Amino acid sequence: MAEVVNVLVAFAVIVILFRWVTSSKDSSSEHSAASTLGFRPRNVTEQMVDTVQGMFPDIPRDNIKYDLLRTGNVDQTANKILERGFLDAPPQAYYTLYSRTEQPPAARPAHSPAGSSTATKAKSDNLIKRFHLEDKVQDAPPISEEEVAGKATWEETPEKREASLQERKAKMILAARQ
Template sequence: MGEVVNVVVAFAVIVFIFRWLTTNNESPSERSAADTLGFRPKTVSQDMIDTISNMFPDIPPDNIRYDLLRTGSVELSSNKILERGFLDPPPPAYFTLYPRDTNAEQAGTRPAPAVAASSTAVKSKQTLIDRYNLQERVVASGPIISEADIGGKAVWEASSEKREASLKERKAQMILAARQRMLAQQQKTAP
């Protein structure tokens, strides 16, 4: 009986020493994400981060990723932003797993999705004159639009088509008046 107890104690000591040696040999970089963050992270795609950052551009992407790692749901993270107005910043341990992009921080901007960048480039090349098809009105450049005619109060029209036409005309007048002011200002500054 005494030998059985000695064998069990020796076996327990060997198991304890084996576990102690194997856990202490791991470096901090080899620790799992769950050990580092303190919770088991959910899978997060770049589309999920882009979706929330498009809805709430003032929330930092690191805060968004950290909250998505906790919740795993765009809806829950969006609701948290709507209820509280912010997302908690990630702890320092988060940055060991997800280091910050130093190039984006130095530029002062966050990396934007390629699709959004290309659509912004197309929009920036298109002028308001082109967008609202006012080329013939600019070429005609008939009488100067007075400040009183710009915008103003619209009369409530009976049909939606007339209201839409009235709104389009007011937009056109505002765009043309802004163009006239810009040209006048350029003429003043040019010798």
């Protein structure tokens, strides 16, 4: 009977030592990330985030990165978006560990979500600037729908056709702005 007790105590000591040794291998930052987020974060590369962002440009990068930290798999994250149509927003604890990822202007999606008036205003300002219509915006008379949608006459020279096309583009942009 005494030998059984000695074997159980020795086994318990070995298990405790094994757990202590294996838990000390985890870095303190990884342990704190796991305790803060409530799960052990997987390794996520920017390429993984870019892959999902390329497939679903309307999903915020932080949401994608948070889901990839949970799953560690691009396919699972993509399937979740396809099934649900969205990804959950990361909790506040996520932002204490990972800074907000701001996309550079070139990487932002071309279309903005509905209800974003500042994005729409910036986009229309860009069109106005791109076609050099700043002076026409201020003193533009109301443009009728027939004027914009009407057929253009065929000009004889390519230069006149190009000028006519530019004029029609300008009218459409100004009409859309109204």
